[in-house]
Amino acid sequence: MDVYVKCGLVDGVRRVFEDMGLKSVVSWIVVLEGVVKGEGLENGRKVFDEMPERDEVAWTVMIVGYVENGMTREAYELEGDDFWEIGWDVGVMVGTGLVDMYAKCGRIGAALVVFRNMPRRNVVAWNAMIGGLAMHGKGKDVVDMFDSMIGEGVSPDALTFLALLSACSHSGMVDLGWKYFNELESIHGINPEMEHYACMVDLLGRAGRLEEAEAFIKSMPFAPNEVVLGSLFGSCYTHGKVKLGEQIMRELVQMDPHNTEYHVLLSNMYALSGKEEKANFFRKVLKKRGIKKVPGTSSMYVGGQLHQFIAGDKSHPQTAGIYMMLDDMIHRLRLGGYVPNTSSQVLFGCSTRDDCTEALEEVEQVLFTHSEKLALAFGLTSTPSGSPIHIFKNLRICQDCHSAMKIASYVYNREIVVRDRYRFHSFKQGSCSCSDY
Ligand SMILES: [Zn+2]
Ligand SMILES: [Zn+2]
Secondary structure: OHHHHHHOOHHHHHHHHHHHOOOOHHHHHHHHHHHHHHHOHHHHHHHHHHOOOOOHHHHHHHHHHHHHOOOHHHHHHHHHHHHHHHOOOOOHHHHHHHHHHHHHOOOHHHHHHHHHHOOOOOHHHHHHHHHHHHHOOOHHHHHHHHHHHHHOOOOOOHHHHHHHHHHHHHOOOHHHHHHHHHHHHHOOOOOOOHHHHHHHHHHHHHOOOHHHHHHHHHOOOOOOOHHHHHHHHHHHHHOOOHHHHHHHHHHHHHHOOOOOHHHHHHHHHHHHOOOHHHHHHHHHHHHHOOOOOOOOEEEEEEOOEEEEEEOOOOOOOOHHHHHHHHHHHHHHHHHOOOOOOOOOOOOOOOOOHHHHHHHHHHHHHHHHOOHHHHHHHHHHHHOOOOOOEEEEEOOOOOHHHHHHHHHHHHHOOOOEEEEOOOOEEEEEOOEEOOOOO
16 A cells, blocks of 8 residues: 555556555554555545544644645635644644745744644754744743753754854844854864854854955865855955955856856946956956856836846845745745646656656756746835836846746736837736747
């Protein structure tokens, strides 16, 4: 039977189930899991409703399934039915799933209520709560929550500290960030990883303490990766530190010679700091070297200000909120029929199926952070619902973003206008004025 479940052969599961005349909760759950995996949540829900009795595991399968698929409305409905019958004594997993779900859809108060009422809380539950508070920029609450966690005798792990450090970074709590970083190994016995270093560089960079950040990078026990250097470069850009930016850019270009974004950012930086000559010189050098590709940039005016995004951009002051919305948006678009267009990408170097899945996920991640999608996510968070969203793209809108915009116009009931290099695309109720050129 397990084989059938793993392969998603639901009919096989059902047949075995009936042949064996199994009626226990355990066998129902095997069927439920099989149906959820093989036929999706809608049919899973039918099995769930049919079940003569439902235990904690059955609830877990359904709620976690909904949460993981971003079907928050269905999870709420399920909860509304008779979730409260089983009271607050839900498993750590269900509770954690709910905390995570509430936090991700912006209901941090509800997340706190569920969290406080959980009878048992392990480090995963604490991480969901602390991570949620950090995402919502509640730096002081994160710190308080961390103190309570220690007070209850739960040992924090590497993830707890990532949330903690990023909260310090977004709330400008530099000294506290340093304190936590120093305690990582000495008190909690956790070896700081690249991500922790990246958080610290971000923290120092945001606070404008660039020399300190640079010294910190030099003190690292391993060579900094692109994320660490990219973060420092971003801070140089924000704080107009051209000289240091130049230096880091050279290292970044060595690491990734084909990534032209850093080159362009640097020439922009020169232009912004009034060094137009140097900017022009740099552009010419780029051209000479044969790097002609201009990065796609999407811009929009909100609140009288110009907001610009490049692919994978994390320089916007509201980055955390934008990426939260982006996650939610991708979920909703997928439900609305969006299929990431990964066909144009070549998947190489994967020998196993798992490798392929991983490579595919990476390709998808790149698609999801195209500048148009970042701009759209920002537009959705920063303009009143129902109002049109206007985006300017310096190049032609890509096919994948085009189909995503169509679905978004329907899912969010918004008119989305994208002016690209060649024409206007006016997306309304799931279709575009260009009739898909
Ligand atoms: Zn695109
Ligand atoms: Zn179009």
